[in-house]
Amino acid sequence: MDLVDILLEPLGYDFMQRAFLVTVTAAIVCGVLSCWLVLIGWSLMGDAVSHAVLPGVVLAYVLGTPFAVGALVFGIAAVALIGIVRSTSRVKEDAAIGVVFTTLFALGIVLISVIPSQTDLNHILFGNLLGVSVADLVQVLALGAVTLATLVLKRRDLTLYAFDPTHANAIGLNPKVLGALLLGLLALTVVVALQAVGVILVVAMLIIPGATAYLLTDRIAKMLVISPAIAGACSLLGIYLSYYLDTSSGGMVVLVMGAVFALVYLFAPKHGVIGRWFATARRRAAIGRRRIV
Amino acid sequence: MTSPTIEPATPGAALEVRDVTVHYGEVLALDGASLRLERGIVCGLVGMNGSGKSTLFKVIMGMVKPDRGSVQILGGSPKEARKVGAVGYVPQNEDVDWAFPVSVRDVVMMGRYGFQGFTRRPRTADREAVDAALERVELTALADRSIGELSGGQRKRAFVARGLAQGAEVLLLDEPFAGVDKRSEATVTELLRELAADGRTVLVSSHDLHALPGLADEAVLLMRRVLMHASPAEVLRPENLARAFGVGPREAA
Numbered sequence: 001m002d003l004v005d006i007l008l009e010p011l012g013y014d015f016m017q018r019a020f021l022v023t024v025t026a027a028i029v030c031g032v033l034s035c036w037l038v039l040i041g042w043s044l045m046g047d048a049v050s051h052a053v054l055p056g057v058v059l060a061y062v063l064g065t066p067f068a069v070g071a072l073v074f075g076i077a078a079v080a081l082i083g084i085v086r087s088t089s090r091v092k093e094d095a096a097i098g099v100v101f102t103t104l105f106a107l108g109i110v111l112i113s114v115i116p117s118q119t120d121l122n123h124i125l126f127g128n129l130l131g132v133s134v135a136d137l138v139q140v141l142a143l144g145a146v147t148l149a150t151l152v153l154k155r156r157d158l159t160l161y162a163f164d165p166t167h168a169n170a171i172g173l174n175p176k177v178l179g180a181l182l183l184g185l186l187a188l189t190v191v192v193a194l195q196a197v198g199v200i201l202v203v204a205m206l207i208i209p210g211a212t213a214y215l216l217t218d219r220i221a222k223m224l225v226i227s228p229a230i231a232g233a234c235s236l237l238g239i240y241l242s243y244y245l246d247t248s249s250g251g252m253v254v255l256v257m258g259a260v261f262a263l264v265y266l267f268a269p270k271h272g273v274i275g276r277w278f279a280t281a282r283r284r285a286a287i288g289r290r291r292i293v
Numbered sequence: 294m295t296s297p298t299i300e301p302a303t304p305g306a307a308l309e310v311r312d313v314t315v316h317y318g319e320v321l322a323l324d325g326a327s328l329r330l331e332r333g334i335v336c337g338l339v340g341m342n343g344s345g346k347s348t349l350f351k352v353i354m355g356m357v358k359p360d361r362g363s364v365q366i367l368g369g370s371p372k373e374a375r376k377v378g379a380v381g382y383v384p385q386n387e388d389v390d391w392a393f394p395v396s397v398r399d400v401v402m403m404g405r406y407g408f409q410g411f412t413r414r415p416r417t418a419d420r421e422a423v424d425a426a427l428e429r430v431e432l433t434a435l436a437d438r439s440i441g442e443l444s445g446g447q448r449k450r451a452f453v454a455r456g457l458a459q460g461a462e463v464l465l466l467d468e469p470f471a472g473v474d475k476r477s478e479a480t481v482t483e484l485l486r487e488l489a490a491d492g493r494t495v496l497v498s499s500h501d502l503h504a505l506p507g508l509a510d511e512a513v514l515l516m517r518r519v520l521m522h523a524s525p526a527e528v529l530r531p532e533n534l535a536r537a538f539g540v541g542p543r544e545a546a
Binding site: 039153154155156157159160162163164166167168169170171172173212217218219221222223 | 306350354355356372375376377378380381388389390393394395396399400403404406411412413439453457515
């Protein structure tokens with residue numbers, strides 16, 4: 001079997017085609033959003049929203065509505081609750097996040113245990129890539145397109161918000177609106193990625209690509225290209241690996257992302273650990289030579 | 294210093310803060326602070342930590358709503374002033390993420406967002422305004438560096454350039470000399486003096502009392518309210534500083 005056969009074989013199955021489409025879409029949307037989450041320091045918020053949607057997904061299955069609707073309602077509710085707890089009590093933000101998302105996640109688990117349904121907890125927690133229906137695919141593609149378009153069109157405002165919200169306020173833009181926009185897009189993105197990698201691993205897609213790109217460039221404009229490119233490539237590779245090794249697809253995608261991050265962490269030219277080490281060594285050698293001369 | 298005989302009666306002061314009181318929960322941050330700045334001056338805002346300097350800035354910027362009192366900028370409401378970008382802000386050193394992946398030019402361009410469309414796509418006028426602002430603060434050669442690669446004084450000038458690109462008539466600088474070496478301090482001081490000579494109004498909060506006479510036309514002594522608003526020399530007299538700092542000037546400086 002040559003490389004072309006290896007690459008083409010999984011595509012012979014309809015369900016694999018859908019799996020590829022769903023994962024790459026999720027990876028690209030997550031990859032773009034990831035840049036701002038990493039720069040603002042909202043990784044924990046990504047974690048929170050992705051867990052908090054669980055009861056929404058369960059209720060959506062029960063009520064027969066699209067699972068995206070339930071997830072979105074609970075994602076936004078979680079963000080609102082976190083904001084309320086933080087601003088109306090002395091509890092700090094990270095604790096407010098921890099309280100709200102674990103409680104909502106627990107509510108989801110309890111709901112699953114009492115509601116007799118076809119819902120498989122494992123599929124929600126870890127994704128159900130091989131069981132993506134045509135309806136699911138349409139939903140993910142539509143939501144993904146809307147979210148991505150909004151992120152790209154408002155990228156300069158989001159960057160301004162991440163860099164200096166006080167200045168945004170000074171020139172008449174409302175930083176609270178921009179923050180809310182970013183959180184709303186986060187909830188949408190989680191919904192897009194849910195089917196591909198599940199509640200638990202969404203946070204990996206929301207953090208790893210942006211963190212990796214941040215080590216590779218000093219310009220946000222480039223980060224916004226590098227991050228989704230890495231995410232997309234990692235998810236393709238991850239699915240192929242899971243197909244041939246017969247392992248969990250969501251798990252494999254995230255493992256590949258983690259491995260790429262590790263390589264970049266070590267070998268990135270300017271910000272990698274070994275890259276920095278070489279740069280220091282070169283400087284020292286240059287100083288040494290000057291002394292000898 | 295502006296002299297009332299040369300300056301025609303302006304329709305309004307550059308900045309007027311009237312009887313502003315702010316509480317954070319139980320803590321009283323500002324207690325009836327009033328302040329009026331004419332156009333074209335540099336004013337130093339002096340006070341110890343917790344005297345309400347940052348809160349006063351936030352009230353002027355519209356980030357904090359006062360419990361009582363009002364602010365007027367160029368004779369209008371702060372909201373109107375923000376809409377036309379009349380107030381520029383140079384943040385404190387520790388309030389900026391210096392590893393943020395943006396170039397100096399990117400930062401200055403952020404001054405133009407208020408004039409741009411939905412996606413903030415820069416037009417020719419925006420690029421020209423950014424180039425002119427960079428030229429004005431003498432950072433043209435460094436425009437494509439990352440913001441974190443600049444020295445302390447250059448960073449301040451980059452943010453001043455953002456205010457200029459924005460068309461700010463009133464510039465607020467929060468502790469601009471913290472962590473800045475003496476030579477850069479002199480450059481920034483010279484720039485601020487020139488901006489005031491152009492008719493802009495500059496309000497600088499500073500711990501650096503020694504720099505004040507060379508920088509400012511006026512100084513304001515703040516301790517939750519304005520204790521004194523006079524010439525820097527007058528404000529820096531030991532007995533006056535003792536009122537705000539509770540110690541002698543040597544320790545205060």
